[in-house]
Amino acid sequence: xxxxxxxxxxxxxxxxxxxxxxxxxxxxxxxxxxxxxxxxxxxxxxxxxxxxxxxxxxxxxxxxxxxxxxxxxxxxxxxxxxxxxxxxxxxxxxxxxxxxxxxxxxxxxxxxxxxxxxxxxxxxxxxxxxxxxxxxxxxxxxxxxxxxxxxxxxxxxxxxxxxxxxxxxxxxxxxxxxxxxxxxxxxxxxxxxxxxxxxxxxxxxxxxxxxxxxxxxxxxxxxxxxxxxxxxxxxxxxxxxxxxxxxxxxxxxxxxxxxxxxxxxxxxxxxxxxxxxxxxxxxxxxxxxxxxxxxxxxxxxxxxxxxxxxxxxxxxxxxxxxxxxxxxxxxxxxxxxxxxxxxxxxxxxxxxxxxxxxxxxxxxxxxxxxxxxxxxxxxxxxxxxxxxxxxxxxxxxxxxx
Ligand code: GLU
Numbered sequence: 001x002x003x004x005x006x007x008x009x010x011x012x013x014x015x016x017x018x019x020x021x022x023x024x025x026x027x028x029x030x031x032x033x034x035x036x037x038x039x040x041x042x043x044x045x046x047x048x049x050x051x052x053x054x055x056x057x058x059x060x061x062x063x064x065x066x067x068x069x070x071x072x073x074x075x076x077x078x079x080x081x082x083x084x085x086x087x088x089x090x091x092x093x094x095x096x097x098x099x100x101x102x103x104x105x106x107x108x109x110x111x112x113x114x115x116x117x118x119x120x121x122x123x124x125x126x127x128x129x130x131x132x133x134x135x136x137x138x139x140x141x142x143x144x145x146x147x148x149x150x151x152x153x154x155x156x157x158x159x160x161x162x163x164x165x166x167x168x169x170x171x172x173x174x175x176x177x178x179x180x181x182x183x184x185x186x187x188x189x190x191x192x193x194x195x196x197x198x199x200x201x202x203x204x205x206x207x208x209x210x211x212x213x214x215x216x217x218x219x220x221x222x223x224x225x226x227x228x229x230x231x232x233x234x235x236x237x238x239x240x241x242x243x244x245x246x247x248x249x250x251x252x253x254x255x256x257x258x259x260x261x262x263x264x265x266x267x268x269x270x271x272x273x274x275x276x277x278x279x280x281x282x283x284x285x286x287x288x289x290x291x292x293x294x295x296x297x298x299x300x301x302x303x304x305x306x307x308x309x310x311x312x313x314x315x316x317x318x319x320x321x322x323x324x325x326x327x328x329x330x331x332x333x334x335x336x337x338x339x340x341x342x343x344x345x346x347x348x349x350x351x352x353x354x355x356x357x358x359x360x361x362x363x364x365x366x367x368x369x370x371x372x373x374x375x376x377x378x379x380x381x382x383x384x385x386x387x388x389x390x391x392x393x394x395x396x397x398x399x400x401x
Contacts, residue, residue, distance in 0.1 A: 007194055013050060018264065021247045021264055024065070026265075039070065042073050050077070087172060096142050098138040098140055099126040099139050101122075139171045167208055170209055186214055207226075227268055229296075230297075267298070316344040347360050
């Protein structure tokens, strides 16, 4: 075991999408390569948007991709006591304060700032209020460092610097007492001993805010690595317009998990001009050094090409078991006398997806056989055996009479 500790920290507000799965995979590969520890943390502090159904969907997708974790899943919703304690610590040390500004006032001020062409920021009305005994609703804000700059050395993007004037006093605890993402992510990453934080680059702007929280709470910083986003062919951020974005939709469409893993890893990482990687190859070869700085472009044809490759070269026994699932979904009655591995062998050169294979395989299980030429007769006989073919032909003839 090495000291490396990484994590995947999804918010359970929907299915596991392509981008999330790639983040999960990169973390997994690094953990396995370095014999470190892979942690799964469910970021469900937003109680209204988080659902158990999403948690289940994410766990199921990780399982399908073969991304096993060593610790967790931890749920942030079960760690509220710890977060409360840290909020109190910051309040006691004068590093956070109660803000009584109403939502309406804040909206008005934000709109006015935008009209003036200013960047909307909290105007610090409550920053220096004397502590008061007041039961009107409040949020708790972090007193950010306003002078100087916050800089970090991103493992993928190099040095990134933010002027502290860009960072206003963010809310760390909402009116209902629940803590916010930028606050709890720091506490958890620090308390869970993470050495690297690898995540999508949509979080780059959050990082300086988080660094200030690390400093305020006296935690050591992890190394940050922000992975470039994934775009569609039109160079716009990947969305449903570009096709299915849920990893598990691809399973339904007849994709193999090894094709998906191979595809995902190449969205941002490369190793010379190699294209085909098994999970074992990846564990050996993966490194953050070869993660590019530019966005990955989602290419469904390439994913299909990889799937075709893995179907063609897959173990017929295993694919046979999978094929049964797809046949059953199509309502095909599977009869024990037919060896699905043989069915796979007859079709794996001609199927791009398991759905396509199931469509082609259905006739093996039908009562009557229709031979379409000599070549087909040959492979049908190879799978079913001569006697079963004859019996079915007999059956067909009986039905026809
Ligand atoms: N929960 C965050 C998300 O799903 C990820 C946070 C992080 O990786 O720091 O976007």
